[in-house]
Amino acid sequence: MSGAIIQFKNVTKQYDNDPPILNDVSFEIERGKFYTLLGPSGCGKTTILRLIAGFTEASEGEIVFNGKKINHVPANKRQVNTVFQDYALFPHLNVFENVAFGLRIKKMKNAEIERKVKEALSFVNLSGYETREIREMSGGQRQRVAIARAIVNEPEVILLDEPLSALDLKLRTEMQYELRELQRRLGITFIFVTHDQEEALAMSDEIFVINKGKIQQSGTPTDIYDEPINRFVADFIGESNIVEGRMMEDYRVEFVGREFECVDQGLNKNETVEIVIRPEDLEITTLERGKLQVRVDSQLFRGVHYEISCYDQDGNEWLVHSTKKATVGDKIGLYFDPEAIHVMRHGETEEEFDRRLEAYSDVEANGK
Template identity: 60%
Template sequence: MVEETPILEFSQVALSFGDAEVLKKIDLALEAGKFYTLLGPSGSGKSTILKLISGQLQADSGKIYFEGKVINDVPAEKRRVNTVFQNYSLFPNMNVYDNVAFGPRLKKLPEGEIKEKVKEMLALVKLAGFEKREITELSGGQQQRVAIARALANDPEVLLLDEPLSALDYKLRKDMQQELRNIQKRLGITFVFVTHDQEEALAMSDWIFVMNDGLIQQNGTPEDIYDEPINHFVADFIGETNIVPGIMKEDYLVHFVGKDFENVDAGMRPNEQVEVVLRPEDLDLTDIDNGKLVVTIKDQSFRGDYYEIVAVDDDLNSWQVQATNPATIGARVGLTFDPEDIHIMRYNESEAAFDARLESYDEEEAEAALQAARDDQDGSGGHD
C-alpha cells in the first residue's frame, strides 16, 4: 500500500531569535483534509509554526514540505495557504463584499465569478445578505466570520487560524467552534488551528500537537492526549487532574499514598518511580468502609452541571473530585476509583519511548490483569 504524501511536513525545523530557541528541530506531518490544532501556552512556539507555514518567517535549519516539495524559499504570496488572525485584520474602509472579494480581485478573476464566490462564502459563514454592511457595523463574531470568508475566498489548500476566537465571549466562542468544525468538514480542506484553550482543542480537533518550550510534547487524537498523557506537563495542561508520586512495583501493580493498586499499565522497570494520574471525573465519593482512600472534604464550588470538590488525604495529598451531588465541608469520606482510571507516567519519558511501550503491551495479559483487578475490587478493593 502506497502511503499518501502529507500536505504539510516539517523535518528537523529549528528557529531562534537571538539566543532564544523558539523551535527545536520540529518534526511533524499533516494529512490533507483534517482539522489539526497546535495547543500550548504563550511562547511555546505554536504561532511560530503557522508563520513558517505561511512564509512570514524563515527557518534557520530543516526543511518544510508542501505536497512533497520543499517550500522554504517559496514567497508567502505564492503559497497555497491563507491565515485568519486573532484581530481579524479586515479592511475598515471596505464593506463586507469588498473585503471578501479582495483576494479574488488580486487574482484578476472575472467580476461575475467574484460575485458568485463572495455569495458562496458569505452563505457558508451564515452572513448572506450582509454584502453592503460596513465593517464597523458588525459585531465581533460577525467580523470573525467575514475574516474566515475572506480567507476561504482565495481557495487555499490549507487554512491557518491563529487564535481566531480568543476575543469572543464564551457563548459566541462555543458557537464559532462548531461553525468552524462544520465549515472544515463541508469544504474538506486542511485546517491548522492555534489555541491555548484545552477545551477548545479537545472539542474541535481530529489531531492535536501539544507544545511547550519549542518542542512537541505529544501528538495524537483528543482522546489519546486526554486519556494517555505522556508526561507531567501534558497531564497537567490538558484539563484538571490529580498527579501523585508512586512506585510501579511490577506490571499492573502500582504503589502510591501508602497502598498497592491494580491498574492496566505495564512496561516499566520493577520498583521504578513513576507519576500516577487520576482525573477528577473518574473519582467517586463513598462511605469510608468502601473507599480505597480516606479523605477530608476541604472545599467545593458549584460549576453548573457538577460540583468541584477539593479533598485531602491523611498524607496531605490534595484531590480534586467532580461530583453531581454536593459534599459536606469537613466530612471524612471514602474515595474510590477503578483500575482502568489509573494512568501511570514515567518521569521524562519521550514520546517515541511511550509509543514503543504502548505497542509492546500484551493485550490479552492486560485484559486478564484488568479482570483480576475488577474481581479483587468486588472483594477487598486495594492491598494494604
C-alpha cells in the first residue's frame, strides 16, 4: 500500500509564553521510505519525533496517521516504535528478554515470543546472542538490540532519535549502511533524526531540513545538495561558497564584478540574489583560463582531496576541493561550468522554488 502514512497539518508546539519550538509545520510522510529530520540542536526535529510517538501533544494543528487524527491517542496505542539515543535497554535483562519485553506485556504465548525474537535478532545479525548480557555487548551490538526490540512489535513506523551519535566514526559508518539495508528489507517507514548532514545525505530517501521550528526545505539528498533554497540550507548541507549577485536576465548573472552564463531563469531582471558554488565544482587552472583570479591563502590535505582557501581581489573567500595541490601565496585561476552556479532568491518559499525548478525542466525538455 502506498501513499501518506503520517501528515502534519499546521502543527505548532509551544510551552507557555516561550517562542514556539515548532511553528505552523505541515508535511507528509509516505509509506516505506527512509526520512531524515536534519537540523542544528534546538531546531525542533526531536519535537516532531515526540509528537509522532505520542510523548507530547501539539499546541495547535492536526497529526494524522493512516488517515485518522491521533493528537490525543496515547503513545502505547500508536503503531510506532522509538529507538533512543541511549538505546534505553534494560541492563538487568539479557538480549532475548530485552527484545521480548514488549511482547510479554502483550501477554503473547512463549512459543510465539521465541519465534518473533529469534526472527528479529536474525534481521539485525545477532542470532546466537540471545543469552548475552547487555553489559557484554559493544555499542554497535546494543544499537542492534534496540532496533530488534523496535521491529519485533511489527510497527508501521520506526522513529530513530540520533541513535548513532555515541558510536565512533568507523562503526557509525558501518551502522549507516546496516540501518539503510534493514529499512529496505523490512519495507517499513523509518524517520531518523540527526544533525550530521553527511549521515543524512548517505541514508535518506527524503530529507527535511529544519531550522528555528520551520522546515526550510524538503526533498531528495541530491535535490537539497544541488538546489538549496536559501543560505541556511546551502551552508548546513555540505560546504558552499556564497556571494551576493544580480540576475541580469534569464541565464545571465553578475557577481564579483563580472557577468557569467548560468542555467537559472524565471527571476526578475536586475534582481539581487545570492550565488552558490560548491567547492568541488571549482577547478584550479591558469590565470588566463580562470573565470576567477584568486590568491591561495591556506591548504589542508583531507585524504581524498586538498581543501584550499583562496581570496579574490574584493576579499571574497573561495573554498576549493581539488586533487591538485596548490602553493600558498600563489595566484591561480578558478574555472567553473554554468551548471555549477546556483542562484538563490531572497525570501523565496519552497513552493515558489519548486515552480521555478519545474520551469527549468520544461525548458530542458523543449530545448533552451
